Amino acid sequence: MPANFADKSCVITDMIKETPDVTLFRFEPEDKTRMDFEPGMFVMVAYVDPATKEKTARAFSIASAPSQDFLEFYISMVHGKLTSRLENAKVGERYYITGPYGQFKFSPDADRKVLFLAGGTGLAPFMSMLREIKLLSSGNDVSMLYSVKYPNEVIRKSELAELGSQINLKTHITVTRPQPGDGWTGQTGHIDSEMIKRYAPDFAERMTYICGPLNFAQAMKDALMALGVPSERIKSDVWG
Ligand SMILES: Cc1cc2nc3c(=O)[nH]c(=O)nc-3n(C[C@H](O)[C@H](O)[C@H](O)COP(=O)(O)OP(=O)(O)OC[C@H]3O[C@@H](n4cnc5c(N)ncnc54)[C@H](O)[C@@H]3O)c2cc1C
Incomplete structure (x- = not known):
């Protein structure tokens, strides 16, 4: 079982417009420690408004492999609460990531x-x-x-x-x-x-x-x- 992490402070390191509606985001933990998960799992990504301290968290499936130094996501810009914030996000902006969650896990040994x-x-x-x-x-x-x-x-x-x-x-x-x-x-x-x-x-x-x-x-x-x-x-x- 992967070890849990809660409200891990992460910054955006990359944003790539993959398609007209989907942007790829990469986040890296500020303390440079790797977050443990199995391929297939998801995390909660939260933005905390610096002025009001209001926290908005949404689930996103992880697209990076566990051994990569960043967490990668493909996010559809649906103009909702968090995605509107992400539409205007900048490299270096801080988010808080909690997880990993989910039973949708892939084990290369079990399923050949x-x-x-x-x-x-x-x-x-x-x-x-x-x-x-x-x-x-x-x-x-x-x-x-x-x-x-x-x-x-x-x-x-x-x-x-x-x-x-x-x-x-x-x-x-x-x-x-x-x-x-x-x-x-x-x-x-x-x-x-x-x-x-x-x-x-x-x-x-x-x-x-x-x-x-x-x-x-x-x-x-x-x-x-x-x-x-x-x-x-x-x-x-x-x-x-
Ligand atoms: C396990 C899991 C994994 C997920 N993985 C991914 C992923 O990998 N990639 C991904 O893109 N999403 C993923 N999602 C969905 C994601 O969690 C969010 O639900 C999504 O990004 C929308 O969040 P939001 O805050 O922008 O929208 P919300 O504010 O929560 O709004 C929800 C919906 O209402 C619509 N809406 C909101 N405000 C308005 C408005 N004013 N007018 C009209 N419509 C409006 C939005 O278009 C949106 O479709 C996942 C969800 C789950 C449960």
Whole structure:
């Protein structure tokens, strides 16, 4: 079990606009100690208003691997309370991080063959898992279906391509709202039973992990049930 940390003072070290709506944030602890977690877990990120001392905390899935010196997140700018603050954040700004939380955990030793089903920013925990597989050279066999609305919404596109040549990973991206002239020539449409069979014909041998918004997670479970995958072979993490 990872050791807990509470209200750990962290500063923003990087902000990268990954897509029109999603910004990548990296935070590093001010005391330079590493925060313990397992790939797949999430933390609470809190901002404390210096004037009023009001604290606003929200959950975010960790995209970095446990051995990296920073915590990385992919945050959809939905113009809510914390994301509005993050939209105007600056490198060096201080936040407080508490965790880790969650049962959506990946152990490279236990699940040798896996199927990852990611929807939008639901890619985050899978990036943590993929980076861990690479850093440990654990050799897991990974098939990933990653669903985005538009081609420009793919997060970490070049890193995913690079990982595909470094570890045993096959990523299949599907665009659910292709537009005329968007240049997308790849797979389109929502992930369903047929798509799972096409890209992961050996799905029955794989432990399946699902992460994304509520309607995405439900649709994935329905597709897997239709294929006869028992619920104990499915792990899911949902937000929204
Ligand atoms: C386990 C877990 C993991 C998560 N991981 C991630 C992650 O990796 N990445 C990620 O992006 N999110 C993640 N989330 C969601 C995240 O915790 C927040 O809910 C999200 O960032 C919105 O927070 P907020 O304070 O900006 O919005 P809130 O203020 O809490 O508002 C919630 C919703 O209401 C809408 N809203 C708020 N104010 C207005 C307004 N004035 N007018 C219209 N609509 C409004 C917002 O658009 C938002 O959709 C996760 C959630 C959970 C539970």
